[in-house]
């Protein structure tokens with residue numbers, strides 16, 4: 001029997017991984033396979049999944065909807081060989097993926113259709129930032145249009161009046177989707193899981209032709225902002241919105257306080273072009289990993305899992321945005337190393353502009 005598939009989509013930083021953990025924790029007895037797709041070369045999300053029993057396949061450095069579409073077929077093939085070991089497949093897309101392209105094999109490839117069936121497409125929107133994302137990028141509208149259920153997330157950051165207006169906007173873009181609201185302390189999980197895709201509605205690939213919402217200034221050319229820098233020479237542009245990712249990996253200890261200060265300054269001056277920072281940080285003065293995240297201008301640094309004796313002490317950081325300049329980011333991070341000598345470890349191991 002075909003396994004249910006949930007596709008979890010939503011723009012960069014909208015809260016997909018956070019919701020995913022809540023969904024997994026809510027369904028403890030159910031066995032999940034998970035495909036984690038990340039735009040940057042360094043996959044971070046897999047490390048943030050809280051349930052240790054999940055069968056995770058990580059696909060980094062591209063999008064399943066385009067550059068990694070063949071890899072998706074390979075992964076689905078491998079998963080179909082071990083179908084007995086899980087009850088449901090969840091695919092967390094990158095924040096810039098077009099979910100309708102990811103759905104293609106599920107609708108067009110007989111072997112995939114035999115093994116898997118899309119149960120629902122959940123699209124998260126960041127209540128605070130979605131209007132900007134609809135205005136400045138092409139991806140958000142495609143994600144919202146293809147959803148069966150739209151979760152307006154991070155409602156803790158907006159007013160009820162604004163939420164009512166946002167609901168109307170989202171209904172205009174996708175009148176067929178159910179629109180729910182919530183935030184990380186109060187997700188409407190039962191309602192989300194109650195939504196099941198009506199396959200008869202989706203004989204074609206695109207559920208709806210995206211219609212432009214009536215937002216002030218929507219789809220006008222974004223106002224020119226000071227660029228963080230020019231694109232690194234070796235960076236390839238993804239097909240979406242000219243966004244690039246730059247990944248770093250260090251074994252040398254980073255000083256969290258310095259890092260926080262530098263990243264705050266970076267966001268202050270270049271936040272408009274810097275859509276996302278995420279990383280797992282090694283600071284040798286702390287017993288645990290630290291997880292750094294930025295979405296819009298908001299930067300958070302929270303403690304993660306403690307380092308175990310055998311764990312490789314390594315920091316991994318991904319920046320996603322427009323016109324990112326690798327050399328400047330590298331210089332900035334170089335100023336964040338811990339002061340004291342760090343015997344036995346190397347400096348920058350790898351710095352890889354990707355896509």
Ligand SMILES: Nc1nc2c(ncn2[C@@H]2O[C@H](COP(=O)(O)OP(=O)(O)OP(=O)(O)O)[C@@H](O)[C@H]2O)c(=O)[nH]1
Pocket residue numbers: 010011012013014015016017018019045094095153154155156157182183184185276278293294295300
């Ligand atoms: N205030 C607030 N913050 C949230 C909420 N949900 C998630 N966040 C924060 O938003 C940031 C991004 O959350 P993620 O779950 O990593 O977002 P994502 O969509 O998986 O990110 P990408 O995979 O990079 O696109 C993290 O710092 C979260 O703690 C929420 O409901 N309210």
